[in-house]
Amino acid sequence: MIQFILRRSLVMIPQLILLSIIVFFLASAMPGDAVTGAFQNNPNVSPEQEEKIREKFGLNDPWYQQYGRWVSKALQGDLGMSYTHKQPVTVLLKDRLSNTLLLAGVTLLVTYLIAIPLGIIAGRWQDSWADKLIVTYNYVSFATPMFVFALLMLFVFSFQLGWFPIGGSVDIRAEGGTFDYYISKVKHLVLPVLSGALLMTYSTIQYLRNDIIDTKFKDFVKTARAKGVPENHVYTRHILRNSLLPIASFLGYEITGLIGGSIFIETIFSYPGLGQLFLNSIMLRDFQVVTALVMISGAAVIVGTMLSDIILSIVDPRIRID
Amino acid sequence: MKELEQQLLEEKRELMAREKKNNPSFLKVVWREIKSDKVAFISFILLIIILMTAYISPLFIDEASVKRVDPFNIYNSPSADNWLGTDDGGRDVFGQLMLGARNSFTIGIAVTLLAAIYGLTVGLIAGYYGGIVDNIIMRIIDFLMVLPSLMFIIVFVVIVPNYSVASFIFIMSLFSWFGKARLIRSKGLAERELDYINASKTLGTPDWKIMLFEMFPNLSSLVIVNMTLTLAGNIGLETGLTFLGFGLPTGTPSLGTLIALAKNPDVISTKWWVWLPAALLILVMMLSINYVGQAVKRASDARQRLA
Numbered sequence: 001m002i003q004f005i006l007r008r009s010l011v012m013i014p015q016l017i018l019l020s021i022i023v024f025f026l027a028s029a030m031p032g033d034a035v036t037g038a039f040q041n042n043p044n045v046s047p048e049q050e051e052k053i054r055e056k057f058g059l060n061d062p063w064y065q066q067y068g069r070w071v072s073k074a075l076q077g078d079l080g081m082s083y084t085h086k087q088p089v090t091v092l093l094k095d096r097l098s099n100t101l102l103l104a105g106v107t108l109l110v111t112y113l114i115a116i117p118l119g120i121i122a123g124r125w126q127d128s129w130a131d132k133l134i135v136t137y138n139y140v141s142f143a144t145p146m147f148v149f150a151l152l153m154l155f156v157f158s159f160q161l162g163w164f165p166i167g168g169s170v171d172i173r174a175e176g177g178t179f180d181y182y183i184s185k186v187k188h189l190v191l192p193v194l195s196g197a198l199l200m201t202y203s204t205i206q207y208l209r210n211d212i213i214d215t216k217f218k219d220f221v222k223t224a225r226a227k228g229v230p231e232n233h234v235y236t237r238h239i240l241r242n243s244l245l246p247i248a249s250f251l252g253y254e255i256t257g258l259i260g261g262s263i264f265i266e267t268i269f270s271y272p273g274l275g276q277l278f279l280n281s282i283m284l285r286d287f288q289v290v291t292a293l294v295m296i297s298g299a300a301v302i303v304g305t306m307l308s309d310i311i312l313s314i315v316d317p318r319i320r321i322d
Numbered sequence: 323m324k325e326l327e328q329q330l331l332e333e334k335r336e337l338m339a340r341e342k343k344n345n346p347s348f349l350k351v352v353w354r355e356i357k358s359d360k361v362a363f364i365s366f367i368l369l370i371i372i373l374m375t376a377y378i379s380p381l382f383i384d385e386a387s388v389k390r391v392d393p394f395n396i397y398n399s400p401s402a403d404n405w406l407g408t409d410d411g412g413r414d415v416f417g418q419l420m421l422g423a424r425n426s427f428t429i430g431i432a433v434t435l436l437a438a439i440y441g442l443t444v445g446l447i448a449g450y451y452g453g454i455v456d457n458i459i460m461r462i463i464d465f466l467m468v469l470p471s472l473m474f475i476i477v478f479v480v481i482v483p484n485y486s487v488a489s490f491i492f493i494m495s496l497f498s499w500f501g502k503a504r505l506i507r508s509k510g511l512a513e514r515e516l517d518y519i520n521a522s523k524t525l526g527t528p529d530w531k532i533m534l535f536e537m538f539p540n541l542s543s544l545v546i547v548n549m550t551l552t553l554a555g556n557i558g559l560e561t562g563l564t565f566l567g568f569g570l571p572t573g574t575p576s577l578g579t580l581i582a583l584a585k586n587p588d589v590i591s592t593k594w595w596v597w598l599p600a601a602l603l604i605l606v607m608m609l610s611i612n613y614v615g616q617a618v619k620r621a622s623d624a625r626q627r628l629a
Contacts, residue, residue, distance in 0.1 A: 015465050018465060019465075019469075026474075026477055026478075026481065029481050030477075030480070030481050031481070139609075139612060139613070139616070140609065142612065143554055143605075143608040143609045143611075143612040144605060144608065144609075145558035145559075145561065145562055145604060145605075145608065146562070147561075147562045147565050147566075147581070148561075148581065148601045148604055148605055151581065151584055151590065151597070151601060152601060154590065155584075155590055155591075155594075155598075159587075159590060159591040166587060252468055253468075256468060256469075256470055256471075259470045259472070259473070260470060260471070260472035260473075263472060263473070263476075263566070264562060264565075264566070267566060267585070268585075278473065278476075279476075279566060282476060282477070282480055282568075283567070285480075290477065293473070294470070294473050294474070294477060297470040297473055298469055298470060301468045301469070301470060302468060305468050
């Protein structure tokens with residue numbers, strides 16, 4: 001077990017290095033550097049002086065030296081300066097990270113809360129009208145682009161019905177810590193979360209339904225029935241125990257989906273999170289922030305995939321042999 | 323003697339004809355499958371109508387006049403002149419909708435084709451050679467698959483010099499072949515163990531010929547199924563990127579261009595004719611393609627067929 005975890009974690013290291021190299025090269029391909037950014041439109045700094053500063057900060061060094069410096073700085077928590085916000089990138093991220101984590105966490109939770117019961121119902125009562133309805137929902141949710149769905153939700157529930165706020169993460173008038181503040185936070189979360197979660201249920205429902213239909217007629221389930229185990233217990237104790245846990249193995253892909261989705265969702269609901277920061281920064285050509293965000297998101301997915309592999313190996317020992 | 327020969331030949335011909343009837347071509351099976359599924363059939367007809375309108379109507383629409391800015395007719399509501407009103411530049415929404423649908427679909431097809439070529443090449447090589455080649459390729463694909471591709475596409479769109487429709491198609495296809503390669507590789511690994519491949523190898527047929535002319539035809543139905551299913555996803559991604567402002571360059575309308583106007587709260591709340599038709603058109607197109615795709619998928623697997 002420990003051996004597997006160690007081996008799996010070791011695989012992560014080359015992946016992270018590869019990611020950092022790709023991101024580093026993308027960053028150097030972006031027009032402008034820290035110096036042009038910092039002294040943009042500053043008449044007191046001549047191009048010669050800029051060149052001197054570049055020399056001083058080592059921006060004319062060969063790429064591997066620059067790369068090494070960039071990595072060691074990043075590992076110490078220094079991700080550079082944002083020249084549009086005139087702030088260290090880490091400070092900029094801190095405020096928004098909690099917003100995005102909240103949105104992503106709740107979305108994932110709601111996804112499972114919707115998908116798991118629906119998957120179980122569809123699998124257990126295969127070909128019933130409920131199953132047919134769920135399968136149709138699954139087709140539709142798979143085909144619907146998230147940005148179109150989110151816009152329609154915003155249009156119907158915020159603009160037409162006026163049930164929810166049209167954007168932001170919290171009412172600016174609400175005072176931090178009060179009851180109203182939390183209510184306002186929840187209200188601001190409902191639409192973004194539902195827009196994401198209702199479309200992310202696809203793989204979980206699909207997997208659960210198929211797996212339950214497969215397991216339903218296996219020998220150990222027949223044995224349980226033959227022993228006289230009530231039908232409900234056959235499902236909760238015998239079938240689900242086998243079918244539910246592998247869902248954890250989708251976690252890595254769910255995180256990729258959440259990161260992509262957050263860019264759309266946060267833009268549409270003007271939710272102040274990392275996705276919105278990413279888009280704004282790239283529009284303002286604030287590449288220090290962009291680089292940091294791409295690196296963080298990539299690392300999050302790599303770590304997420306590793307975690308889901310480890311969870312899966314705990315649940316299903318057969319995987320460890322590989 | 324001659325009569326007997328004639329008779330035998332006749333019988334052989336008949337046998338071949340029957341064989342042909344019993345083993346209809348893949349397209350025929352697909353068509354039978356679509357006809358037997360009501361939803362897929364309606365989707366298919368709907369899709370044909372949408373595509374015919376989108377590809378034929380631009381022949382009658384004057385592109386220049388659709389794109390011309392008319393400051394005196396901004397956000398007109400639908401009328402006899404402008405069936406779906408006008409947008410923020412006084413341009414006809416209906417004309418843009420048709421041009422957008424055509425562009426979005428064409429780009430979706432182009433990306434799907436390009437991605438299929440990359441996926442096929444990499445997948446066939448990994449599947450055919452197996453062993454260490456396969457191992458290295460799969461490690462790389464595993465890594466690429468978890469990358470936040472949306473972010474990477476956006477970054478590429480920004481840093482590519484001389485950005486154009488062609489470079490956009492190239493960037494998008496660069497990030498959408500991983501799943502395909504993996505699928506083809508797993509089928510290819512099973513295929514390479516079969517006798518006909520071994521026979522060809524023994525005869526000394528070059529590897530690329532075996533891959534291209536022997537392995538590939540046996541995987542083609544798999545590729546077609548996967549392409550129809552990813553086509554919808556690619557159209558969704560293109561319109562989504564254009565919606566965010568990182569898709570088609572300005573001047574090339576996409577369905578996403580019209581929907582992007584809904585980012586303005588005034589437009590989304592009071593000027594439905596600008597963005598809602600495009601949003602609904604995308605929805606209908608994606609659903610139709612997916613339903614047809616599901617029928618194609620069932621047709622490729624005899625156990626799942628309805629017909």
